[in-house]
Amino acid sequence: MTENNDDTRKKISEKFERMLPQIWERARRNNEASKTEYMKQLHTKLLDDSRNQFPTSVFNTYLKGLSIVDISSDESIVFGTNSNLKKERLESEYLSLLKTSLKNITHVNYEISFVVNDFDIPDSLEGKSTDELYELAFGKEELARQKELKRNRLIQPDYDESLLNIVECVLCACDDVPNVSLSIPLKSKNVRIVSVTIKGARCSKCGESYYSMQDIDAIHKIEQLLEELYPHNRSDCQ
Incomplete structure (x- = not known):
């Protein structure tokens, strides 16, 4: 057993x-x-x-x-x-x-x-044009729609090659996003200079504002510089 x-x-x-x-x-x-x-x-x-x-x-x-x-x-x-x-x-x-x-x-x-992130491009996509890649990702209809939006943007009176020239708002899909001057509040305790004006774009429908990454970096540098230049002109020193 x-x-x-x-x-x-x-x-x-x-x-x-x-x-x-x-x-x-x-x-x-x-x-x-x-x-x-x-x-x-x-x-x-x-x-x-x-x-x-x-x-x-x-x-x-x-x-x-x-x-x-x-x-x-x-x-x-x-x-x-x-x-x-x-x-x-x-x-x-x-x-x-x-x-x-x-x-x-x-x-x-x-x-x-x-x-x-390291994005590897498959061999099958090597050598393809931007339009071909866009078509693969979003389809022919969307590619045609985007091209039409770009053509319409080119003839708008505010179009300027040096500016953003947004063709469509990412939030509401409105195609009226003119280049405008934007007043950007500074995140700084300095009380002498509280905002800067930059060239950006604003959606005429929902009001969403757009400006470039370079502008964002410049604004951060301005904020840091103001802290250094005006250490005694801070809201917490009054």
């Missing part, structure tokens, strides 16, 4: 050992699936929260295209962006706000890092 029990235990043990790699692989897949789903949900919630925390222009330029590359059990998270310039700006200007948003959502103090 004892020998039979020993044989049974041995067979069970051998079967378990044979199945163990499959068990581990299934657990790994389940864990990765759960992690992927969590990252998707966190990404959606983070964008919703950031949309309310950041100016629209900053959100559209730096945050809207952020992706979550990885998230670890040691409370660290890696975000991906598409350029070194955006990576540097996120690290220097918006890291603390992102941490706050993450903590509001997850109640965890994540350590945040950024990487520049």
Whole structure:
């Protein structure tokens, strides 16, 4: 009887050992699936929260295209962006706000890092024109529509090659987004110079404003310079 029990235990043990790699692989897949789903949900919630925390222009330029590359059990998270310039700006200007948003959502103090996403172009796309790539991505009808929008934009009285010349508002799809002068409030405690005027564009329907990444960088530099030039002309020194 004892020998039979020993044989049974041995067979069970051998079967378990044979199945163990499959068990581990299934657990790994389940864990990765759960992690992927969590990252998707966190990404959606983070964008919703950031949309309310950041100016629209900053959100559209730096945050809207952020992706979550990885998230670890040691409370660290890696975000991906598409350029070194955006990576540097996120690290220097918006890291603390992102941490706050993450903590509001997850109640965890994540350590945040950024990487520049590496997009490999398939061999089948090499040598294709911009129009061909656009058609592959969005279809012939959308390509034709965009070309028509560009033709119409060229004949508008405010058209200027040195300006933005927005063909369509990304928020409301209005095709009337003229080049205008925009007064941009400065995020500075300096009380002598409180805004700057730049050339940008504004949607005539929803009022969404547009200006270039170079303008955003220039505004940040102006804010920093004002802090250095007028250290005693701050709102918190009065």
